[in-house]
Amino acid sequence: xxxxxxxxxxxxxxxxxxxxxxxxxxxxxxxxxxxxxxxxxxxxxxxxxxxxxxxxxxxxxxxxxxxxxxxxxxxxxxxxxxxxxxxxxxxxxxxxxxxxxxxxxxxxxxxxxxxxxxxxxxxxxxxxxxxxxxxxxxxxxxxxxxxxxxxxxxxxxxxxxxxxxxxxxxxxxxxxxxxxxxxxxxxxxxxxxxxxxxxxxxxxxxxxxxxxxxxxxxxxxxxxxxxxxxxxxxxxxxxxxxxxxxxxxxxxxxxxxxxxxxxxxxxxxxxxxxxxxxxxxxxxxxxxxxxxxxxxxxxxxxxxxxxxxxxxxxxxxxxxxxxxxxxxxxxxxxxxxxxxxxxxxxxxxxxxxxxxxxxxxxxxxxxxxxxxxxxxxx
Amino acid sequence: xxxxxxxxxxxxxxxxxxxxxxxxxxxxxxxxxxxxxxxxxxxxxxxxxxxxxxxxxxxxxxxxxxxxxxxxxxxxxxxxxxxxxxxxxxxxxxxxxxxxxxxxxxxxxxxxxxxxxxxxxxxxxxxxxxxxxxxxxxxxxxxxxxxxxxxxxxxxxxxxxxxxxxxxxxxxxxxxxxxxxxxxxxxxxxxxxxxxxxxxxxxxxxxxxxxxxxxxxxxxxxxxxxxxxxxxxxxxxxxxxxxxxxxxxxxxxxxxxxxxxxxxxxxxxxxxxxxxxxxxxxxxxxxxxxxxxxxxxxxxxxxxxxxxxxxxxxxxxxxxxxxxxxxxxxxxxxxxxxxxxxxxxxxxxxxxxxxxxxxxxxxxxxxxxxxxxxxxxxxxxxxxxxxxxxxxxxxxxxxx
Numbered sequence: 001x002x003x004x005x006x007x008x009x010x011x012x013x014x015x016x017x018x019x020x021x022x023x024x025x026x027x028x029x030x031x032x033x034x035x036x037x038x039x040x041x042x043x044x045x046x047x048x049x050x051x052x053x054x055x056x057x058x059x060x061x062x063x064x065x066x067x068x069x070x071x072x073x074x075x076x077x078x079x080x081x082x083x084x085x086x087x088x089x090x091x092x093x094x095x096x097x098x099x100x101x102x103x104x105x106x107x108x109x110x111x112x113x114x115x116x117x118x119x120x121x122x123x124x125x126x127x128x129x130x131x132x133x134x135x136x137x138x139x140x141x142x143x144x145x146x147x148x149x150x151x152x153x154x155x156x157x158x159x160x161x162x163x164x165x166x167x168x169x170x171x172x173x174x175x176x177x178x179x180x181x182x183x184x185x186x187x188x189x190x191x192x193x194x195x196x197x198x199x200x201x202x203x204x205x206x207x208x209x210x211x212x213x214x215x216x217x218x219x220x221x222x223x224x225x226x227x228x229x230x231x232x233x234x235x236x237x238x239x240x241x242x243x244x245x246x247x248x249x250x251x252x253x254x255x256x257x258x259x260x261x262x263x264x265x266x267x268x269x270x271x272x273x274x275x276x277x278x279x280x281x282x283x284x285x286x287x288x289x290x291x292x293x294x295x296x297x298x299x300x301x302x303x304x305x306x307x308x309x310x311x312x313x314x315x316x317x318x319x320x321x322x323x324x325x326x327x328x329x330x331x332x333x334x335x336x337x338x339x340x341x342x343x344x345x346x347x348x349x350x351x352x353x354x355x356x357x358x359x360x361x362x363x364x365x366x367x368x369x370x371x372x373x374x375x376x377x378x
Numbered sequence: 379x380x381x382x383x384x385x386x387x388x389x390x391x392x393x394x395x396x397x398x399x400x401x402x403x404x405x406x407x408x409x410x411x412x413x414x415x416x417x418x419x420x421x422x423x424x425x426x427x428x429x430x431x432x433x434x435x436x437x438x439x440x441x442x443x444x445x446x447x448x449x450x451x452x453x454x455x456x457x458x459x460x461x462x463x464x465x466x467x468x469x470x471x472x473x474x475x476x477x478x479x480x481x482x483x484x485x486x487x488x489x490x491x492x493x494x495x496x497x498x499x500x501x502x503x504x505x506x507x508x509x510x511x512x513x514x515x516x517x518x519x520x521x522x523x524x525x526x527x528x529x530x531x532x533x534x535x536x537x538x539x540x541x542x543x544x545x546x547x548x549x550x551x552x553x554x555x556x557x558x559x560x561x562x563x564x565x566x567x568x569x570x571x572x573x574x575x576x577x578x579x580x581x582x583x584x585x586x587x588x589x590x591x592x593x594x595x596x597x598x599x600x601x602x603x604x605x606x607x608x609x610x611x612x613x614x615x616x617x618x619x620x621x622x623x624x625x626x627x628x629x630x631x632x633x634x635x636x637x638x639x640x641x642x643x644x645x646x647x648x649x650x651x652x653x654x655x656x657x658x659x660x661x662x663x664x665x666x667x668x669x670x671x672x673x674x675x676x677x678x679x680x681x682x683x684x685x686x687x688x689x690x691x692x693x694x695x696x697x698x699x700x701x702x703x704x705x706x707x708x709x710x711x712x713x714x715x716x717x718x719x720x721x722x723x724x725x726x727x728x729x730x731x732x733x734x735x736x737x738x739x740x741x742x743x744x745x746x747x748x749x750x751x752x753x754x755x756x757x758x759x760x761x762x763x764x765x766x767x768x769x770x771x772x773x774x775x776x777x778x
Contacts, residue, residue, distance in 0.1 A: 032696070040704065047708045049717040050531055071567075094574060098746040100736060116565040123570045130576030131743045133584055134446045134531065135714055140571050141538040147569040148545055155564040165513055165551035168521045168544040170537045175527030180713075183530050199699065302596065302702070307440050312712055314529060317445040325439075343528050 015230020056084035067113035097129035186338035187311030201280030243269035259345030271358035278365035411631025448535035451500040452480030582655035587738040588711040602681030607694035660745030669737035676730040679765035
C-alpha cells in the first residue's frame with residue numbers, strides 16, 4: 001500500500017516536473033500570471049471607485065437676493081457639489097443632464113429671502129439626474145447634510161451654541177473614511193484570481209490536446225487522477241505566489257489592512273485556487289471546438305464572477321434564486337473571506353463555512369475533470 | 379469594374395468584348411465573404427446558441443442580480459434606556475424600510491461590536507441608559523449608530539437614514555423648546571428632492587443597458603478575434619488569400635454577419651429590459667441602432683485587429699481577454715468615470731464601451747438626441763475607423 005502511494009507520488013511529481021518545465025520554457029505564462037493581475041489591480045484599484053467629488057450642480061436662482069446667493073454658495077463651497085453656473089429653468093437643467101454636463105440643479109424659489117427672514121419652513125428644491133442611481137443617492141445625501149448645516153447657520157449663534165436635544169454619533173467600523181478602495185480591492189483581487197486561474201489551466205491543457213501529446217501521456221503508466229493533480233501542482237504554486245503578490249500589492253498601494261491572520265488568508269487563497277484551476281481543467285477537458293469553449297468559458301466565468309460574487313453588487317439584495325446560484329460561484333466565498341480576514345480581522349471561527357465551500361467546490365471539479373478524462377479516451 | 383467602365387462598355391456595343399475583369403466587383407466580393415461567414419456560423423448550432431440565447435438569459439439573470447439599492451439593512455437595536463420614547467424612536471427609525479430589525483439587546487455597547495463582526499448586522503442603534511431623561515432635562519441626548527463600513531455604498535445610505543431621522547427629531551424638539559420659551563423659531567430649510575428620469579432610483583434601468591454593452595463586447599470581440607486565427611490554424615486562410623478578395627473587403631465581410639447578429643441581440647436585450655426591468659425608451663430607437671452599429675464595428679474591428687497579431691486561437695483568446703476586462707471595468711458601466719483619478723480619465727476616451735454606455739443610457743433613459751450625444755457618436759466613429767484601418771494595415775503586412 002505504502003509502496004503504491006510512493007509510486008503514485010513519484011508519477012505525480014514527474015507530471016508536475018514536466019508541466020513546470022513547460023512554464024519555465026514559455027515564460028509568457030509566468031509574465032501573464034504574475035504581472036497581469038498586479039497591473040490590473042493597480043489600474044482598477046484606482047479606476048474603480050464610487051467616491052465622487054466635484055459633482056457639477058447648476059443653480060436656478062429665481063430669488064436673486066443676497067440670501068439666495070448665500071445658500072448656493074453654502075451648498076457648493078466645500079467642492080463636493082461644484083457650482084457649474086446658472087441654469088435658466090428646469091428645462092435647461094434637464095438638457096444639461098442629457099448632455100452629461102450636469103448631475104443636479106438647486107432651485108431657489110422666488111421669495112426665499114423673505115421666507116427665511118419670516119422664520120418659515122422653506123423648501124429648497126434639488127433636481128437630480130436619476131440616470132445613475134448611485135450618483136443620485138450620493139448627491140442627495142450630501143445635499144441633505146449641507147442644507148441641514150445651512151439651517152443651523154441661519155438659526156444664529158445663540159441657538160447654535162445651545163446643546164441640541166438629540167445628538168447622534170455615527171461610528172463606522174472597519175472603514176471609517178468610507179473609501180471604496182477598501183471595499184473593492186479585496187473583491188478585485190478575488191476576481192482577478194478567479195479569471196487568471198481558469199485561464200492558466202484552460203489554455204495549457206488545450207495545447208496538450210492540440211499537439212497530440214495527450215495521447216502519449218495516456219500511453220504511459222500514469223493514472224487519470226495523477227495527471228490532473230500533476231498538472232495542477234505547478235500552477236498552484238504560481239497561483240499562490242500570484243495571490244500573495246496581489247494581496248501584498250493591495251496592502252502597499254491601497255493601504256489595505258491585514259487585521260486577521262496571514263495563515264487563514266493563505267488557506268483561503270489555496271483552497272480557492274485548487275477549485276478555480278480545477279474548473280479551468282474541466283473546461284479544457286470538455287472543450288472540443290475552441291471557439292465554443294472560449295465563449296462558454298467567458299460567459300460562465302467573466303461575468304458571473306463579477307456580478308454574482310458580491311464584489312460590486314451586494315448579495316443580500318438579490319432575489320432568492322440568484323442567491324442560491326451565487327453559492328456555486330467560488331469567487332463569492334473568496335470575496336467574503338478576504339473582506340473578513342483583511343478588513344474585519346475575522347478568524348476561522350467565522351470563516352470556516354467559506355473555506356469548507358471552497359474545499360467542496362475543488363473536490364467536485366477535480367472529480368468531474370478526472371471522470372471526463374476517461375470518456376475522452378474511450 | 380467601375381461604373382464608368384461599365385458605361386463605356388454599354389456605349390460601344392460594336393467594340394470587341396472587353397477582357398473579363400480580374401477582380402469581381404466590391405459588392406460581389408463582399409457578398410461572397412458574407413455568405414461564407416453566415417453559413418459557417420449558422421451551421422454550428424452551439425455557437426448560435428451562445429451568440430443569441432446565452433446573452434438573453436444572462437441579461438435576465440444579471441438584471442435581477444445588479445442592485446445598488448440599499449434597503450432592509452439588518453440592524454441590531456441595543457436599547458438600554460427601555461422607555462416608551464426610546465422604543466418609539468427605534469420603531470420610527472426602522473419604519474421607512476432602509477433598516478430592518480435583526481435583533482435586540484438590552485445591554486448597550488458591548489452588543490453592537492460582535493453583531494457587526496459576525497457579519498450578521500449592518501448597523502446597530504445604541505441607546506444608552508438614561509437617554510430619554512437627558513433629552514427631557516435639556517442636557518442633550520446622545521445616541522450612537524454603529525455601522526459596518528466594509529460596503530461604503532451601504533454605509534452612506536444607512537448613515538444618511540439615521541442622521542436624517544434624528545436630525546429631524548432634534549430640529550423638532552429644539553423648535554418646541556423655543557416655542558415654549560416664547561421665542562420665534564428661526565427659518566428651517568427643507569430639501570425637496572426631485573429625481574428626473576428614474577424617480578424611484580432603481581438600479582436595473584441604469585445597469586441593463588450596461589449589461590447589454592458588456593455582453594455585446596464579449597460576444598463580438600471574442601468571436602471575431604478567434605475568426606481569423608481559426609482560419610490560420612486550419613490552413614483555410616491561405617485559400618482565402620489566393621482568391622482576389624481585397625483585405626479590407628475580407629475584414630468587412632467577416633464582420634457584417636456579426637453586426638447583424640449583434641443588432642438582433644440588442645433588440646432582444648432591450649425588449650427584455652423594457653418588459654422585465656422597466657427600462658424606458660425615451661429617445662429615438664433609430665439613433666440607438668445607429669449607435670449600436672457603430673459600437674459593433676469597433677468591437678468587431680478590435681477582435682479582428684487582435685486576430686491579425688496572434689498566431690493561434692489561444693493567443694487571440696488571450697488578447698481579446700486582455701482587451702475586454704480593462705475595457706469593461708474602466709468604462710463607467712459600473713462606477714462613474716467622474717470618480718476616477720484625473721490621469722485615468724483621458725484613457726477612457728479611446729474605450730468604445732465608454733461611449734456606447736453614454737449613448738445607450740442617454741437615449742434610453744434620458745431621451746437624449748444627436749444634439750446632446752454628438753460627441754460620443756463622433757468618438758465611436760473615429761475609434762471604429764481607426765481600428766478598422768489598423769486591422770487592414772496589419773493584415774496587409776502579414777500577407778506581404
